[in-house]
Amino acid sequence: MNENTNISSTQSPSSLEGGVVRLAILGAGESGVGAAYLALQKGYDVFVSDFGAITDKYKQQLQQWDIRFEENQHTEAEILNAVEVIKSPGIPDKAPIIKKLKEKGIPVISEIEFAGRYTDAKMICITGSNGKTTTTTLTYHILKNAGLNVGLAGNIGNSFAYQVATEKFDHYVLELSSFMLDDMYKFKADVGVLLNITPDHLDRYDYKLENYAASKFRITQNQTAQDIFIYCADDAETIKGMQGLDIQSQQLPFTIEKKLTPGAYLDSDNIVINTHKGNFTMSIKELALQGKHNIYNSMASGIVAKVLELRNDSIRESMGNFKNIEHRLEFVAKISGISFINDSKATNVNSTWYALESMTTDVVLILGGVDKGNDYGMLRDLVKQKVKAIVCLGKDNKRIHDAFEDDVDVIVNTFSAQEAAQIAFHLAEKGDTVLLSPACASFDLFKNYEDRGNQFKEAVREL
Incomplete structure (x- = not known):
């Protein structure tokens, strides 16, 4: 890796033969790296740029395929000369590089459109x-x-x-x-x-x-x-x-x-x-x-x-x-007659509403994380009917307390999946369900919702 430019290169742009079409790809995750491989296969000159760090798995793939890339920056000279740009879904239109591409009239498309x-x-x-x-x-x-x-x-x-x-x-x-x-x-x-x-x-x-x-x-x-x-x-x-x-x-x-x-x-x-x-x-x-x-x-x-x-x-x-996907109302274990369900993929209030709606027992609900401006009001009726206690799992739980303090007798704060599982287990009784359905993103305490779900499952198995 060139330490000055942070660009991995086996071929400089100036050495490209005439007539080759330059395609820039923003974001080196699953979709970006897949698009890079397809573009290479179709004869494009491909350059991949990620404003953050690229994981080792994807970096190795790009190196193996001899595709030029950079990380932790967007080099405009490398991107703004592209005929077309494929961007990761996670990059918003208000990102400076996207604004500049659109000002220049360079088409910005998704991996799905390209493939x-x-x-x-x-x-x-x-x-x-x-x-x-x-x-x-x-x-x-x-x-x-x-x-x-x-x-x-x-x-x-x-x-x-x-x-x-x-x-x-x-x-x-x-x-x-x-x-x-x-x-x-x-x-x-x-x-x-x-x-x-x-x-x-x-x-x-x-x-x-x-x-x-x-x-x-x-x-x-x-x-x-x-x-x-x-x-x-x-x-x-x-x-x-x-x-x-x-x-x-x-x-x-x-x-x-x-x-x-x-x-x-x-x-x-x-x-x-x-x-x-x-x-x-x-x-x-x-x-x-x-x-x-x-x-x-x-x-x-x-x-x-x-x-x-x-x-x-x-x-x-x-x-x-059919077996449901991991982290979506996934049965984890039954311990002392208490069922544990991992619904970590519920990152918004609606998803948690659906999870609660499907419950047929009393519930100890594990909620919380990065609040995306949630309106918890739509959960109130189901919480009153089914939830006996709420275990908060997140750095800032004030809005959950404010929303449900009149509806639930017990609301407890926790700061790790292990602590949340242990406290929920003690609050539950035989025949109850402990439901992790956070209604929030996970980035305050976890890498992503998968990491949150996996840590919860590991904590349940250790009870």
Whole structure:
């Protein structure tokens, strides 16, 4: 590494042959490094720049592939001469380097937009404020079990670009965040799924819910009458957002509040799906994923499966044996009759609401972390009904105390996963559930939500 410039180089820009197109990539995480490999494969001159430190894993990959990169800085001379820039979803538009690129008229796109140019696979794309990881992995599970040649990517798993470079899938199931959708322009979802719209990440959208909603509806852009748009008819913000849009694709809604067709609805205890490609019925008691929110998730995945004309017995088997992702309502252990559930992926209030809604026992709730301007009011009714004590896990717990001091007798502060697990265990009784569902980001005490969940699981196993 050149200590003066902090740029790893095996080839100087001046030695490039004429005609080679310069592509700059901002952010050297999973998506950026995957995009770099695909760009290299397609003959671009690639330069990767990360304003922070690059992890050893990704640094080694870039070195192995002979791709020039820098870390802990953005060298403008290296970036502003690019024909196009691929940026990490985590970099906001207000970042100085992005502003300068846009001033110069240099296109800034997402990894998904870039990789989509190089595959003709069918795209099943899933977004929403809550439930998208569960629905994406369930949909992938159903398609894979049915024998389809399918990849899983987007906000989950290995980067889409790297898979396009190294695999030959016929279908992809992509989990798309609003940040990814913001930098997608020509990409098209053959099947687009919008689960719900609730306030999240509003700091990136001028604190306007309508701006965030508009980002989510980019899932429908470029769709034609041959494509499918699946959405929740019970979600007020989704219905509101659709009123001003000219959606060209075939619409298949899902609901638990009324009967409708085509689409999916709840008839007594049965999910009923009717599409132009076939019908499907399954008892909600047979679903691997329980809870009201998971009926919605299962409906969305089931509609995708029927649109792709998968066999009913295969869909039913997959929906019945699916194992949920790590850190999302993950059962950890039962100790002295007390169940411990790891829902560390619940980084907003809505996710915690869904977790509490699915609980059937008294709960000791572990809450807290980096508060993103949370409105805890929506949790109040469920907390009154189900929560006997709150264990705060975070550096600053004042807003949690203020929100729930009139509703819960016991609110305790803790500053480590081990301390939180121990105190929750002592507050719980046989038959109760200790639920880690923080409603907050994790960066005050942990590296990320995975680290928080793993430390909690380790602490539970040591009880």
